[in-house]
Amino acid sequence: MKNLFSFLIILLALKNHAQQTDFVDFKHAAAEINIEPDQGSVEGQVIYTFDLLQDTDSIFLDARNMTIERVRLNGRLVNFEYDSMRLIIRQSLNKNKNNSIGIAFKTQPKQAMYFVGWNDDAPNQVWTQGQGKYTSHWLPSIDDMNDKIEFDLMINAPSEYEVIANGKLIRSQNSEIGLRSWFYDMRDPMSSYLLAIVVGKYNKKVVKSESGVPLEMYYYPQDSMKFEPTYRYSRAMFDFLEREIGVSYPWQNYKQIPVHDFLYAGMENTGTTIFSDSFVIDSIGFTDNSYVHVNAHELAHQWFGNLVTEVSGKHHWLQEGFATYYALLAERHLFGNNHFYWKLYESAQQLNQQDINGGSTALLDPNSSSLTFYQKGAWTLYMLRELVGDYAFQTGIINYLEKYAFKNVSTGDFIYEIERVSEQDLTAFTDVWLKQVEFPMERAMDALKHNSTFIQEYLMVDCEVETSKCKDYLLSGISDEAKSKVIAQDPSKITAEVFRSSTKVRQAIAMHLKKIPSDLKSEYETLLKDPSYITIENALFNLWNNFKVGRVEYLKQTEHIHGLHHKNVRLLWLLLAIVTPEFNPDLKESYKNELIDYTAPSYNFELRMNAFQYLEMLKSCNEACLKNLEEAKTHHNWQMVKFAKALLDKTKN
Ligand SMILES: [Zn+2]
Structure with a gap:
């Protein structure tokens, strides 16, 4: 997931009952779930199959604020205790395999399942968010991410809506009047925070990856024109990541579904990424707010987070750092090295600023900021690969993923695999990158300068150091990023010729040249036609503010945007x-x-x-x-x- 602080809450919950995984192994869940959007309620039943690894006198499940109607243990009705957090069955049970527990429940979830638009004119949707919010708000389940379960869901919902969930859709059929039943089957186990359901009005397009995995891309029926820019490069990124990681995509299919007013940018539910519909954009919006990075990030989580899952929040970078790093690699594949180093440079600046502000933590600190987990995590992988080389890095990754597939991992498990293949002792490396609080800015910048002439040039171009050169810089062949830097430093050096630059540089002009010299008026007016809504917004305001006589004309020109x-x-x-x-x-x-x-x-x-x-x-x-x-x-x-x-x-x- 992107931009999430709340994994900590998971950690707190974990602490309470991490022990059950030592003696009970929940293996399979078959759930029938009836969604009643008008009531904002959900009811149903779930049957878990589990092994007892030791004799025990009780077992429990997480179930928050529910009405528990009945519980059956191995087919027989049993008494249970329920304190609106946890359902406990006290009974002496011997070590044995293939027990079952069935629970009938009903609830109006306050979180984790959201009913959007049923009381107003927003699009009618139901969608879930497990991480940080607890799936046990809508399904009695195990919140501990160390217990991985294979989930098969049958979901009943009003028949005019699509229902999307993890796994493969086996069939859907009309059941009672006005209702439709959807049968989703998973093949492999996962942590319960990765369960997902979306109900809403959608169309979809399906393409197959090079390896034959169905990529199902959902969109609102009215958004067919936005489909291409929104999902641009999806298949290329999927094919790239499978090749780069070297382990086949682990799940049966890959679905992506935009939803209204989502809590985050995206969430990597197993095989079923949910993302904010603010990324559903037209081809102009692609310049300003494309889904590409989030798309690649959530996809990378399908391996890092979903196939192998952190044992606890201390190892959160194994999910977010990896997803961020592999998304950067996917972007490098699409947009080239300069883009890649530029993004690393930007994140190094942010991490350095965090240091200055006193907000830094060690990467293994479970209280770290998102910036640390995501960007310092990505930097750590970049530097590790620099140190051990491509072969050891990629082979180590394959071994790590294969060894711990469908299991949980800690940082030591990962480092061990890299050490084994590289035959290097990584103690000094982990001391700096995993345990040190400060971001090693100097090492980071040295690596960037060493690898990228583009970054060298960017650092060298400095209008504040050599004011006399500003104008020359803007007319030279330096990168768009370097030109934008000069423009931000001294917008007064912009001449008519500079307007003949790329969309990116022109955007920098619109953002920084706020006092427009009258001899640049006609050039500036051309910004109103640029393929960037951010450029247009800034240019409209600055023109309106600078040229009173032109106001009516500017408003007429932009009336329909x-x-x-x-x-x-x-x-x-x-x-x-x-x-x-x-x-x-x-x-x-x-x-x-x-x-x-x-x-x-x-x-x-x-x-x-x-x-x-x-x-x-x-x-x-x-x-x-x-x-x-x-x-x-x-x-x-x-x-x-x-x-x-x-x-x-x-x-x-
Ligand atoms: Zn993420």
Whole structure:
């Protein structure tokens, strides 16, 4: 998963009952799950098959805030204890194999399963998020990620919706009136936090990987034009990662499903990645907010996290560091070495800044920031490969994945495999990269400079050191990144010729050249036609701000552009249209109403937050807007909640 802090919560839960895996091994689950979206409820039954590895006097399952209707042990009804967290069966049981426990349950999950849009005009969906939220909120299960179970799900839901879950769809058929049953079968075991269900209106396209794995890409029926830019390079990245990792993709198929107002960028549920529909973009949006990196990251987790899973949060980098590193390799395959080193350079800068701010931790500290787990983790793998070479690194990875397939791993397991193949003692390496608190910035930068003339050039080009050279730099053949650096350092050196650069450099102009010299006016106006919504948004504002006489013309030119998922261009346009007296004076009210409309629950939370902010600026958050703001405090997405509370506090003061 990307951008997640909450694995810690898993760790805390683990501590309570890590022991059960020592004497009980849950192996298989067959669940029948009835989803009732109108009620926001789920009910059903699940039968677990388990082995007792030792004699015991009790067994338990995690089940949060449920009504437990009955429990059967090996087919017979039994008494149970339930404290709304855990279901316990106290009975003397001897060591033996293939026992079964069946549980009938009902619940209205407060988290981990989300019912979106059933009370408003947002798309009707049900989707789950297990990591950090606990699958046991909607299915009695084992929250301990050290117990891997093969799950087979039969899901009943209203027949007009698609139902997507882990595994292979065996069949789907209409059952009772208005309901449809979906049978999903898994072949191999996984931790329960990786269970996933999505219910919603979707179309899908299926392509096969080079190795024959079905890649199922879901999209909203109205988004067929956005399919290609959204999923661009999916198959190429899949084929690349299978080759690079050297171990076949471990699961039966690979599904990707966008959902509304997701909690994170994406989540790598086994064979079933769920991602935020803010990445569903058109071909212009591809420049600004492509799904490529998240796509590759969640895919890499299918090996690192799902096939081999951390034993505890201390080893979280084995998931996030690896997913980040392999996503970078996939991007290098697509976009080249300069892109790869550039991303490493950027993350080194962030890690160095974290050091300066006093926020650094050792990579093996379970309390590390996401930045540390993801980026320091990726850096560690990059440097390890530099040290041991491609052959030892890749062979070690294959051995590690094969040895621990469908099992749990610690950092020592990984390091051991690399040491064995490389015949190197990695103590000094792990002391620096895994145990040291500070990010080894100097070593990192030395490696980048050694490997990349592109980075050497970027570091050398410095307009603050040699002011006389700024202009020359901008007209020379240096990289877009180096030019953008000069532009940020001294935008006054931009000449008409610099506008004849790439989209990337032109975006830097739009972002940094805020006081536009009148002799650059006509060049600057061409930015309004660039294939980047970020460029257009910045250019529109700067032009409007600099040239009063042109305002009406700029607004006319951009009237029909909406921009990214959160309508960045449209919202700015509405704001400027409202405050420009000479532009369509009769339509001010309708512009204001459109802005207020965007605060409604039917829109995505990023759009709503921006609309609230603009209305606050205009002091125009009326009754309807305030009602929407009040409602936003109960949203399932914490970012929306935090925003709404802060803004309400501000408006009350
Ligand atoms: Zn991740």
